[in-house]
Amino acid sequence: MIKVLLVDDESWTRDIVKAFGDWEQFEMEIAGEADDGLEALRLMEALSPQIVITDMRMPGVDGVRLLESLNDQYPDIKTIVVSGYDDFQYAKHALRYRAVDYLLKPVDPKELNAALQKCKNELEAAAQPDRPALELDIDLSYLLSSYKQVLRSHFNELNKEGIAATLHQMSEELERSGIMKAGMLEQVVQEMLLLLKELMFANSIDMDNLKAAYGQETFAAPANTVLFITHHYIETIELLIQHRKFKNKLNLEEVRLFMEKHYAEPITLEQLARAFFVSKEYLSKMFKQEFGRNVTDYMLHLRMVKAKEWLSDESIPIKTVAEMAGYEDVTYFYRVFKKHFGVAPGEMRKSGEV
Structure with missing residues (x-):
């Protein structure tokens, strides 16, 4: 089991995270809880968790100092920030110390489980010596977040044209933003396919229907990347339409x-x-x-x-x-x-x- 440590001075936030996480599905367990960063660092030695979910504003050792310490002492640890403040300064600290995601309170179950899936993917990737783990770019995640909300809406309405138009718009913004590195485009693919898996699960579609093998040509340019993503979204919607439309x-x-x-x-x-x-x-x-x-x-x-x-x-x-x-x-x-x-x-x- 993958061990998880929760760090927040508000017990109700820890309770919500515990209630909303699909722990069994991700083969994870809550190994311990801490009220502040100092207690969290003590528990690191005793529990050896692979994932730390932390607040930013806490008395004593706050989230920024905790992330800095974890980054220095436990570089392989995966961290998720859960903050009550939509403050880009905090987000930059999270980016600097390689947090997997930055979630705002109140915690959204889908966003939490998407972040947990990212952690699991990175831990599994790190276990393969021939493939380095993908580092999350917080700026890129912020750019993608608004498109994800629109994609959810279009998917639930089975709106293929809306999906294609939204992803095309995203492709143009990626081009304007100068996001050309293969590693960042791979992050785009992973985040969008993770959202697609979430939508498939919510609509009772077998995950085995998502065959998402990709090669280097997928990351040659943002247009290639988005074309790959669009193909899988449209294919999945058509599968769902067929599933619903031809029932008796x-x-x-x-x-x-x-x-x-x-x-x-x-x-x-x-x-x-x-x-x-x-x-x-x-x-x-x-x-x-x-x-x-x-x-x-x-x-x-x-x-x-x-x-x-x-x-x-x-x-x-x-x-x-x-x-x-x-x-x-x-x-x-x-x-x-x-x-x-x-x-x-x-x-x-x-x-x-x-």
Whole structure:
């Protein structure tokens, strides 16, 4: 098992990371937890973890000093930064000390598991002496992040034209940015294929269908790299379309499972209907007959159940609960929650009813 050390002075953040990580899938285990960098360095000797997930702002030895020490004393360690601050100075420190990824709080489960997958890939690559591990470029990851959000949306709508246009736009930006090194283009491939694997998993597509062998010509230019990525995205969407389109009837259980995996995303009835090749009227009617709620109400129900569950942990701020449940506007979350349960989130937490 790959050992992981969690470092954060907020216990609720450590609990969220523990809850959101697909540890068994990645053959990982939480070997220990630390409140600050000093305790983390003591645990390094005792536990010998291969991965450290750390906050940046902590009392005593903070994340910057911890990353510096780990880089000097344990150069093979893989680190992931989880920070409550969208501060590029922190991101530059993470880049300088070779962090695998820089995640913002509240932690997104998909981003966390993508970072864990990167760590696993790099650890496996490092175990092969003939192939050096790929070092993550934080600036490049920032450039790719906005495209990933658009790609998720287009993929869930089975929008091949949108996928192709987005990746073409990304190719042009890579050209303008002067990103021509093979190592950086390989990072583009790895990050985009990792996102594709995540989307395949969320849509119950067998990972064995992704045959992504590539050679040096793939990294000759950004256009080559993006053409390679586009081919695999379009091929996977066509596979998903075939899987859904030629079934004898609409699989409502598959729709329900899709909603449970994407409840925190702004998915509309129209988008869901397009993704499953039915009219929105038919989907709404059949879904309500099967589950007793229409699609919108069921999505709201999923969000509220999760929010109530997270409220039981008093160390998680209500603002964070709202964000994890898919609500950026905390005031709107309060109104929806009170209408659903008849009591405000803070009152429910105080009463102990959660």
